Amino acid sequence: MLTKRDLLRSAILAAITATMTKSPRVSAQTSADRPGFFKAKDMAEAGFIYGLPIVMNYAVMYEYAVDRTSGQFKAPFNQLKNEPNVFTYKDTAIVTPNSDTPYSFVWMDLRAEPVVLSVPAVDSQRYYSVMLCDGNTYNYGYIGTRATGSEASDYMVVGPDWKGVTPPGIKKMFRSSTQFSLAGYRTQLFNPDDLDNVKKVQAGYKVQTLSAYLNQPPPPPAPAIDFPKIDKELVKTNFFEYLDFALQFAPAEANEQEIRDQLAGIGIGPGKTFNFKDLSLADKLEIGLGMKEGERKIDEAVANIGKEINGWRVGSIPGDSAHYNGDWLKRAVAAKAGIYGNDAVEAMYPLTRSDSDGQPLDGSKHKYTLTFPPGQQPPVHSF
Numbered sequence: 001m002l003t004k005r006d007l008l009r010s011a012i013l014a015a016i017t018a019t020m021t022k023s024p025r026v027s028a029q030t031s032a033d034r035p036g037f038f039k040a041k042d043m044a045e046a047g048f049i050y051g052l053p054i055v056m057n058y059a060v061m062y063e064y065a066v067d068r069t070s071g072q073f074k075a076p077f078n079q080l081k082n083e084p085n086v087f088t089y090k091d092t093a094i095v096t097p098n099s100d101t102p103y104s105f106v107w108m109d110l111r112a113e114p115v116v117l118s119v120p121a122v123d124s125q126r127y128y129s130v131m132l133c134d135g136n137t138y139n140y141g142y143i144g145t146r147a148t149g150s151e152a153s154d155y156m157v158v159g160p161d162w163k164g165v166t167p168p169g170i171k172k173m174f175r176s177s178t179q180f181s182l183a184g185y186r187t188q189l190f191n192p193d194d195l196d197n198v199k200k201v202q203a204g205y206k207v208q209t210l211s212a213y214l215n216q217p218p219p220p221p222a223p224a225i226d227f228p229k230i231d232k233e234l235v236k237t238n239f240f241e242y243l244d245f246a247l248q249f250a251p252a253e254a255n256e257q258e259i260r261d262q263l264a265g266i267g268i269g270p271g272k273t274f275n276f277k278d279l280s281l282a283d284k285l286e287i288g289l290g291m292k293e294g295e296r297k298i299d300e301a302v303a304n305i306g307k308e309i310n311g312w313r314v315g316s317i318p319g320d321s322a323h324y325n326g327d328w329l330k331r332a333v334a335a336k337a338g339i340y341g342n343d344a345v346e347a348m349y350p351l352t353r354s355d356s357d358g359q360p361l362d363g364s365k366h367k368y369t370l371t372f373p374p375g376q377q378p379p380v381h382s383f
Helices: 004-019 037-066 192-203 232-247 254-264 281-302 328-338
Strands: 103-109 115-119 128-134 139-144 153-158 172-175 180-187 206-209 307-309 312-314
Touching: 037 103, 037 180, 037 232, 037 254, 037 281, 037 328, 103 115, 115 128, 115 139, 139 153, 139 172, 180 192, 232 254, 281 328
Parallel strands: 153 172
Antiparallel strands: 103 180, 115 153, 115 206, 128 139, 128 180, 307 312
16 A cells, blocks of 8 residues: 555656656765665755745845846845835735835845945834845844834944944944845835835935945955856756755854754755755655655645634744744745745734635635725734
8 A cells, every 4th residue: 555655755756757867867975975765855854944945035136136137137236226116916026025115125245345224314104114134034133113213324234254343323233144135125105196205215225335335445356156047947956956055155053053964964055066966866756755745844834824813814923043043944934925024023914815705815716805894904004
């Protein structure tokens, strides 16, 4: 009698066999080095859960700051891109953007030197925030109405290994855990006629390197990088290669050492140059099984986020490194449910996938209305 695992193994074996190249297989490790048939599956499962947010973040960064032909490209690294409009269904790089706070983005390359973010004075009645999110998808800092106030100020963002001195004039310094990092701006839009006022606020946002801020000669540039192309199909087969690439820009924190050691056991990590095509068929099979199981666990956890209220799951799970504290499943759930979500102190996220009759939401077949009884609107401000 075939077990569920046997059936899944057979399905993955068929898929792997169908997609294998005609070139000879070369094992990435000797048989003596291999972690074992079932252990490789467990490592891949843990690695997929750990790595999903990192790979998702890389995919967005690639579309927004690297690939000028992606259709989602915003601007090169260290250049701000204001979006003087609300997002629509055509904006697909981020899972759940909102349409109440027009965005601005800057992807920061912090390898050569820090970056200075300057914000203008903003009317205290108009909410704005600058969320700092690194390659680990940690929200490591906020600038804005709630966090720092509404006055004009300068802030500095530094990489994980920076050891310089914070210069005068900088209100606060923020440290990213990775060498590439995102600053996501949200500026409140009161109504459709308010868009010109939002544009005026956005025009006051400024981004510059520390050397430019200090009017000093810049340091030597960081080495050029050959960023691997990414798309949805490649992620399915090359997931661990993308993770392998991204980890070289993310020094391991203390609570990551165990999972990093596990990943090294299947050839993943800085300097390991993991290549799925080079693995033996047995290793490919077990890694495929592990990824499937990891994905299942994440999806199951996403469906149970927060507290259920009238068919909605209400909660907010994003946060910084200390907030996750090595709970890689929790971090993966936050990314899968809506990467770059705010901390609970900034926003809550009601989520549902079913209509009032319990049927799955399907925008291709139905239109939906969301109705609040009089006097029972949720207590919201800004978005």
